[in-house]
Each structure stands twice: as structure tokens, then as C-alpha cells.
Amino acid sequence: MLLFSCRKAYSPPVISKQPGYLVVEGIINPGNDSTIIRLAKTVNLNAKNTHSPLINAIVQVESDNGSSYTLTDQLQTGVYSNPGLNLPANNKYRLHIVTSDGKVYASDFMAVKQTPPIDSIGYVLKDSTVNIYLNTHDPANQTRYYRWSYQETWQFTVQEYSVYMVDSLTHSTIVPRPPQDMVFHCFGNNNSSDIVLQSTTNLAQDVVYQVPITAFSIHSERIETKYSILVTQYALTNEEFEFYQNLKKNSESLGSIFDAQPSQFAGNIHNTKDASEPVMGFVSVTSPQSKRVYFLNSIVPPFTTIDYPYSTKCEADYAFYSGINGNEVEDLLIKPPVSGIPLDVLYSGSTIVGYTYSTPACADCTTRGTNKTPAFWK
Numbered sequence: 001m002l003l004f005s006c007r008k009a010y011s012p013p014v015i016s017k018q019p020g021y022l023v024v025e026g027i028i029n030p031g032n033d034s035t036i037i038r039l040a041k042t043v044n045l046n047a048k049n050t051h052s053p054l055i056n057a058i059v060q061v062e063s064d065n066g067s068s069y070t071l072t073d074q075l076q077t078g079v080y081s082n083p084g085l086n087l088p089a090n091n092k093y094r095l096h097i098v099t100s101d102g103k104v105y106a107s108d109f110m111a112v113k114q115t116p117p118i119d120s121i122g123y124v125l126k127d128s129t130v131n132i133y134l135n136t137h138d139p140a141n142q143t144r145y146y147r148w149s150y151q152e153t154w155q156f157t158v159q160e161y162s163v164y165m166v167d168s169l170t171h172s173t174i175v176p177r178p179p180q181d182m183v184f185h186c187f188g189n190n191n192s193s194d195i196v197l198q199s200t201t202n203l204a205q206d207v208v209y210q211v212p213i214t215a216f217s218i219h220s221e222r223i224e225t226k227y228s229i230l231v232t233q234y235a236l237t238n239e240e241f242e243f244y245q246n247l248k249k250n251s252e253s254l255g256s257i258f259d260a261q262p263s264q265f266a267g268n269i270h271n272t273k274d275a276s277e278p279v280m281g282f283v284s285v286t287s288p289q290s291k292r293v294y295f296l297n298s299i300v301p302p303f304t305t306i307d308y309p310y311s312t313k314c315e316a317d318y319a320f321y322s323g324i325n326g327n328e329v330e331d332l333l334i335k336p337p338v339s340g341i342p343l344d345v346l347y348s349g350s351t352i353v354g355y356t357y358s359t360p361a362c363a364d365c366t367t368r369g370t371n372k373t374p375a376f377w378k
Contacts, residue, residue, distance in 0.1 A: 022054065022105060024269050024281030027234065028061050028095065030087035030112050031287040035061065037071055037080045037095065042280070053078025058098040063091045064109050087112070087285075095269070095283045107283040108268040115235040116143055118291040121213070123299060130223060130299065131215045134231055138206040145236035147244055148196040150213055153189045153374060155225040159314040160363040164342040164355060166334055174333065174342050174355060183341075186365030187374060188221070195248040199241060218300040219307040228377070230292040236284065243267055243282040292376065314362035316343055320354035329354055 026037035039054035059071040059080040069087075071080035087093060092109040099105075116138040124131045134148065161184050167175045177183075198211045213231060216222050236244070243266075267282040308314070319328040319340065332340045333355060340357035341364050347353065360367050 020052075021277070022097075022099075022103075022269070022271075022279045022281075024095070024097070024105075024107075024267075024279065024283060026283065027288070028085070028087075028093050028110075028283060028285040029287055030085060030089060030093070030285055032084040032086055033287065035071065035082045035085055037283070039078050039080065039097065054099065056100040060096045061085060061087075062094050062096045062106075063087070064093070065091055068096070093285045104272045105269055105279060106272055107270075110237070110268070110283070110285045113235045113237060113284060113286040114142070115233055115286050115289045117289045118231060118233050121229065121231055121291055121293045122210075123295060124210075125218065125300070128218050129215050130218055130220075130295075132213045132229060133210040134208070134213050134233075135210060136208045136233060141206040143206055143235045144199060144201050145238060145241035146198045146200075146208060146211075147234045147236055147241075148192075148211075148213060149232050149234075150192045150196075151189065151230045152191075152214070152222065152227070153187055153230075153377070154222040154227040155185060155187055155377075156221045156365065156369065157185055157225065158183070158361075158363055158365045159308065159310075160316060160341075160343055160358040162341050162343050162358075162363045164345065166338070166342075171336075172334065174329070181371075183364045183366050183371055185225075186369035186371050187377070188369040194252060195244055197236075197241065197244055197248065217307070218304050221306055221308065223295065223297055223300055224306045226294060226296055228292060228294045230290060232288045232290045234284070234288050235286050239268065240282050240284050294378070309368070310361050312359070314358060316356045316358050318346065318354060319357050320346070321352075323354070333357055 021042045023040045023042060024037065025040075026035070029035045037059060039057060039059070041052040041054055043049060043052050055073060055076050055078055057073070057080070059073075061069040061071065061082070069082060069085050071082045073080045089112045092111050094109045095107040097105040116136060119135040119137060121132065121134050124133065136146070138144075163177055164174050165177045165181060167173045192214065196211070196213055198208050200206045200208060214229070267280060269279045269281050269283060271277040271279060317340070319332045321327055321329050325331070332338065333342050339359070341360050342355040342357050343363060344356050345352055346355055357363070365371060
């Protein structure tokens with residue numbers, strides 16, 4: 001009876017309801033760097049699409065002196081930007097949004113908050129983990145509340161070296177790889193998804209010492225060759241710090257009965273005609289400070305092995321034009337979907353009879369990265 005009893009799916013209202021609340025992400029940058037604001041609508045938990053950008057909105061930065069500055073969504077992706085506002089520092093500013101259905105939203109007017117520069121970024125090896133940390137301070141003791149985001153980039157290799165490829169024009173023959181199409185060295189990247197915060201209100205001096213930014217295993221592909229991290233620092237107000245603290249609790253500290261329980265939290269953006277409508281986001285006015293550093297593989301102990309993200313062991317195999325299974329070169333390496341990447345040529349005397357090959361994951365680094373060197377790489 002237990003094995004064959006009927007079960008009926010239950011969809012609680014909190015999951016099936018489609019609220020479509022506004023989500024605002026970004027800051028107003030008063031300097032000469034770009035101000036970028038991302039607008040989206042919430043989706044329900046069982047929706048197939050996890051991102052619903054808000055397009056065709058009128059987005060402006062407004063000053064308390066009556067001036068306004070327009071942000072545009074040129075690619076219709078819900079990302080509104082202005083390349084450089086250069087705002088006077090003695091005014092207050094807010095974000096003003098008019099959606100295509102006529103709803104009007106505005107953030108609270110905020111004073112310009114100056115962000116001090118990052119002093120240094122370093123690392124500590126502990127328990128087979130590379131721990132990236134940051135130091136900063138504000139000699140004026142005015143910041144007190146900090147947030148950081150980061151972008152990681154690393155150079156890595158695959159285990160098999162391919163010097164041949166299917167001709168990109170005819171898709172019918174195998175030819176030597178030109179230098180721009182080599183796929184042994186690539187670059188991976190990752191953007192921060194966790195919320196990194198720190199307050200110095202309990203300290204006599206506004207000094208942040210070795211705040212943890214991120215960490216990864218010494219066996220990670222990140223540190224196989226060379227690793228770089230770009231950290232961006234934001235000065236926060238007390239209200240913004242509390243907003244991100246609540247957001248962190250709701251998004252990162254759930255899962256057991258001892259963790260914080262989910263709760264609704266308010267930002268500083270409101271529907272101007274319906275204050276009861278929830279709006280997600282906090283828009284501040286600050287010029288972020290960024291710093292990039294590089295770390296070489298030499299920071300980990302010698303002979304440290306790398307845990308490659310392959311599902312099977314990498315090894316070379318053979319494909320022949322006249323093999324036991326017919327034209328193996330055409331069937332395995334040329335006809336889509338290809339199951340192998342040609343590595344090197346096989347000869348019988350002076351005649352090409354086939355190629356060694358391996359799987360795309362083992363021989364083509366572009367399956368999880370790019371072979372184009374980033375402009376900032378050095």
C-alpha cells in the first residue's frame with residue numbers, strides 16, 4: 001500500500017503566485033565612470049525563466065536642485081547606463097524610474113559618499129586553501145561601512161594538446177590549427193555571488209585588516225598557471241549596510257533550523273503612488289574604488305596536483321580513415337556532433353591514415369573558457 005499509494009502535487013500560493021515586483025541593482029556613480037543600473041521583475045519559484053529584465057523604462061538620476069540625467073538601455077537588456085555623470089558632490093541624488101505601464105518609482109535622495117582607495121590585496125595559505133584578503137582604511141574615519149564585489153580571471157590549460165582542427169570553411173577536412181585557434185591555453189572567469197561586508201564602528205580607527213574576500217583550493221584550476229582578482233570597494237551608509245546584512249541573511253544563511261529565518265526587508269526605492277508595493281533594491285551614491293592583483297602558481301607548494309573538472313580520465317585515442325568501423329575520422333572528428341578533437345596526425349610512410357584525438361573537454365579549453373587574452377592581462 002505504501003509503494004502504490006497516490007500522491008498529488010501541491011503548489012502553495014507563495015510558489016505559484018506571479019507577483020512581478022521590481023528589482024533594482026546598481027549605484028549612482030557621481031564621478032566620470034559609468035553609472036549602470038539593472039532593472040528586472042521577480043519571477044515565481046517554479047518559473048522556467050529565472051531572469052525577467054525590465055525594458056522600455058524611462059530611467060533618470062535626479063538632483064535635489066532639479067537637474068536630471070538620463071540613463072539608456074541601448075541593447076534592450078534591462079541594463080540602463082550613462083558613461084559619466086560628473087555630478088557636483090554637494091548635492092543629493094536619487095533614481096527615478098517610469099515603467100512602460102506607467103508605474104513610477106523613486107529612491108530616496110542620498111548624499112554623495114566618498115569611497116577610500118583599497119590599500120592592498122593579499123593571500124594566506126591555510127588548510128590547503130588559498131584565502132584572498134583585503135586591507136583598507138579611511139584616515140578621516142568617515143566610511144565605517146564597507147561592501148566588496150570581485151571578478152576572478154585565471155589562465156588554465158587542458159591535458160591534451162591539439163594542433164589540428166576541422167576546416168571552419170568547408171567543415172569537411174582536417175587542417176593544421178592557426179595560432180589564433182589554438183585551444184590549449186584559455187582564460188576562465190567568475191563574478192562574486194556572495195555578499196562581503198565589514199563595519200568598523202566598534203573600532204577607534206576606521207581600519208579594515210585582512211577581511212576575507214574569497215577562497216579556493218590549492219588544487220583548483222584557478223591557480224594552475226596564473227590567477228587575477230579585481231576587487232571593487234563601496235562605501236555604504238548605515239541604512240545600506242543593514243539592507244545588505246538582511247539580504248545576506250536571506251540568501252546565504254538559510255538551510256537549517258538554526259539559521260536565520262527568511263524575512264522581508266525594505267530598501268530605499270518606492271512606488272510613488274503605492275507605498276505598500278514591495279520593491280527590491282538599494283540605490284546609493286558613491287564612486288567605487290577598484291584594485292587588481294595577480295598571483296602565480298608559485299604561491300602554492302611545489303608539485304601540487306590540479307583537480308581538473310573532467311568527468312572521465314583524459315587520454316588520446318586513434319581514428320583512421322579506413323578503420324574497423326569504417327571512416328572513423330569522418331564519423332568521430334568531422335560529422336557533427338563531433339565526439340573528439342583531433343590532436344596530431346598518424347602516418348603510414350608518407351600517407352596520412354588518421355589522427356589521434358581526445359574528448360572536447362580534455363583537448364579544447366574553450367569548452368569552459370576563452371582563448372582570447374583579456375585586454376588587462378599582463
